[in-house]
Amino acid sequence: MxxxxxxxxxxxxxxxxxxxxxxxxxxxxxxxxxxxxxxxxxxxxxxxxxxxxxxxxxxxxxxxxxxxxxxxxxxxxxxxxxLDDDSPDSGECRIASPGSVGLMFYPFLLGYQQMHPGLTVNYSFAFNHEIAQDVAAGRYDIGIVTETSKHPDLRFEAWHQEPLCLVVPADFTGTTLGELLALGFVNYNDGNTNASLVLRSNFGSEFRSMSHFPRQGFTNEVGQVLDAVARGLGFTVVSRPVLETSPWQRQVKEMTLDQPVYETLHLVSRTDVELPKRYRQLLESFRQQRLNSLYGYSELPTLETT
Incomplete structure (x- = not known):
């Protein structure tokens, strides 16, 4: 035996x-x-x-x-x-997010794993609705999404906010909505929603709908959308991590906005599962790093659960 x-x-x-x-x-x-x-x-x-x-x-x-x-x-x-859920430095982490988040969060996780060799990170890039479905099915322990939904088995928790950036070609000198209209819009999966939020907040009654803007192209990979902008094909609106991690950031520029607009990131997890401490520690570490980078402080807003 x-x-x-x-x-x-x-x-x-x-x-x-x-x-x-x-x-x-x-x-x-x-x-x-x-x-x-x-x-x-x-x-x-x-x-x-x-x-x-x-x-x-x-x-x-x-x-x-x-x-x-x-x-x-x-x-x-x-x-x-x-199996030790109480250990903040060991165990498996199964996480999913859209590309707009993962472009910065995944490299952070790899560095975090190097500092904590007891951790194993399994990371997936997916769309919001896919992430929610897979968390509910138990394929991920936690997801990071930019949209919430109603689901009896899921809990959505406001976690972090990232600025939305109106990005134009580096040689673009316009400042008005009409000049942006003449330039045209490069779209991606969340492009219309993000652009509408930014333009409505900054151009008031002048802005009516994204349907008035000439469409200069579409990609389902947000990490590639700034390639089109860098080539002068149009403008777009992306979250700050996309701009900061883009290989084309020197060929584009961010227009100054009078009214900053933010994209709220939510954590989605099962209501019947208590997340191990390792998740809270790594998520908090990333958020603190981003707040210090963006604003030079680490005070956090009150989180809400839906």
């Missing part, structure tokens, strides 16, 4: 090279150590040690049994820590 303790005793024996030291470290008797090794040999049907009086060397099966024991207990420790 398989007995993990036999493997542990054998592994300790190989590492100490002494029956006496093994017995002392494992709080056993020396005959008890010998019995564990003998039982393990009987279980495997192979001799593990070449005995030379009080000394010994490993047979080929003995070396392989030691390598297996090392892997066995390493995996055991990894599994044990993965």
């Amino acid at each position: 398989f007995n993990a303790q036999y493997f542990r005793t054998y592994m300790m024996l190989v590492e100490t090279g002494s029956f006496t030291q093994t017995a002392r470290k494992l709080d056993m008797t020396q005959p008890g150590v010998s019995q564990h090794v003998r039982k393990l040999e009987e279980y495997l049907g192979r001799s593990l040690l070449n005995r030379h009086g009080r000394r010994f060397s490993l047979t080929d099966p003995g070396r392989r049994a030691y390598d297996y024991a090392v892997k066995l207990f390493a995996e055991h420790e990894h599994f044990r820590h993965s």
